[in-house]
Amino acid sequence: MGTALTWPLTDNGHQVRLVGTHLDGPIIESCKSSRQHPGLGRSIPDSVDPLSHHELASALKGVDLVVSGVNSFGVHWLAHSVGPHLTPGQRILGVTKGLETTDEGDLEILPNVVTSLLPASISHQIKQAAIGGPCVASELARRAQTCVVFGSRCPGVADELALLFRTPYYRVTTTSDLLGLELCAAMKNAYAIAVGIASGVEVGREASDGSTSGWSNLPAAVFAQACTELSEWLAVLGAARELALALPGAGDLYVTCQGGRNSRLGRLLGLGHDLSQARAMMAGETLEGVATIRALARALPQMERKGRIAKASFPLMRALIAIVVEGAQLERLAEGRGWVWQPRPDV
């Protein structure tokens, strides 16, 4: 996604330094030698300068903006590696989707995590912003029509950044509700696993049934429950509900359910594979939904204890936690706390 964002930036005349992490060696090598990005399957724009993480210090000199394209496991790397080179007033625009849980069991959005990990001397002088909404990187790199939301709590920052990126194909609206934006971005990956499970459960029964046409009733029901719970999370955690219905919520969940990594993981779970089997089948793919479910599993009991959420709330997320964190069998879920994944009875 970091690379994909170089299309709107360079189309707007900006110079971009594309720095890989220590995990991106082969990608940066390819970009340097042939200008081909292996993941996106196309040449990077002319005014992009690919650099390795060894060149990070010089890459960060004099930049207007740092775009962070690391995954949720990389935000600590980002803070520690990039942090020392930042100067007061600089802006970080993150595309990372995830959540962490504090020792007190509170959920923390990633821009706050980055702030807390930056050198104390500048941490509160760095302006954090983030991107939400449905955007498949490979489509953006082909200049497909894409509508996203930039969010920042710092007055004016989201609008300033939107001006840098906005093109006829990359449409940017802005919000000051960074919390809501980040909650949607993280949770839609978790809920996409749920929709995938529903799809897998039904497809898995197709063979015995003899039918080959689609099974969408159950995934659609889970999709609706996901949207409803997303809206509840926003309300419980202090954000406005509106984003659940908008690009960052229903929109991003929709695109992820059209074959995204997290929904494919769910589908494997629904087909009967356990989490370790499913992850092995998707080796090399980042599964941020799993990390988000784990963060929620840590936060949920504490939130319940503090009276912030009710015992019967969020049944779909609780079912995800049972499967992904506690290793519950789908069939067992049917017996008690399961939601809508019960096997279809052959009445």
Next chain:
Amino acid sequence: MGTALTWPLTDNGHQVRLVGTHLDGPIIESCKSSRQHPGLGRSIPDSVDPLSHHELASALKGVDLVVSGVNSFGVHWLAHSVGPHLTPGQRILGVTKGLETTDEGDLEILPNVVTSLLPASISHQIKQAAIGGPCVASELARRAQTCVVFGSRCPGVADELALLFRTPYYRVTTTSDLLGLELCAAMKNAYAIAVGIASGVEVGREASDGSTSGWSNLPAAVFAQACTELSEWLAVLGAARELALALPGAGDLYVTCQGGRNSRLGRLLGLGHDLSQARAMMAGETLEGVATIRALARALPQMERKGRIAKASFPLMRALIAIVVEGAQLERLAEGRGWVWQPRPDV
């Protein structure tokens, strides 16, 4: 859908008389002679008695419930044909998805239309209820897990009816918000056309681009806008916003976008066919989304005049009206009032 509902009913031990309209002759003939339903591709349940519309009077004798499976063009037939045989206190459960516009430009949900067309002597003694939520008929007929919402303004009626239908695979929750349920049911068909257009616009550009992978960013953006506008319609028209996020709204829109008739129509429009071409290519398929867009086209100017909605509101529905009712070219929309379907520029 009317036939599909005989599965949960007969699984619950009920006797069902399945009456076709004058348009269903071949279907009822097939059900009578071989018990095969040609549309669903399977045998109807044993305790279903298929009958032609000539047998309507006797079919309605002593029934506990009338389930109306006509399409939105059939509610007038229903009222005129079934009405004279109804007795006070009887219940009609409708699965029809549509809206009509009164001469005053007010939107009217179909249960109200039926009530207004029934014989005056009993019209207000018939209890109206309706079903919303994501349910593909062929899946229900295969006993796929399906979650729906029954709605009625008559106290207790939705719950009574839910008891008749509820099975382990057909899960029914209830609401008293019949207005919200019916608005969602009708409008999701209209908005599914919009998502389909987005998909067609992008797929249509694939050939020139040389890429074969999916295009989901734009359909997902339109999906989100559809959810947002659905929620706005509910608020403007006096229903609660909640259903927009739930089974009747986001859930039903999701299932319709997975290859439903209305989204396929939209896709043809997005690929560049005009409405009459697209309809010809889908001859024989009921396109209720088009009728709903027409109803909204009649209502919108009056609602604006009365100050119930603002001029700039509902940009996606206005774009649908421009295309479907006014015959606007997609390309022309880009010049002014278009929303997100502008052709992707080859920057």
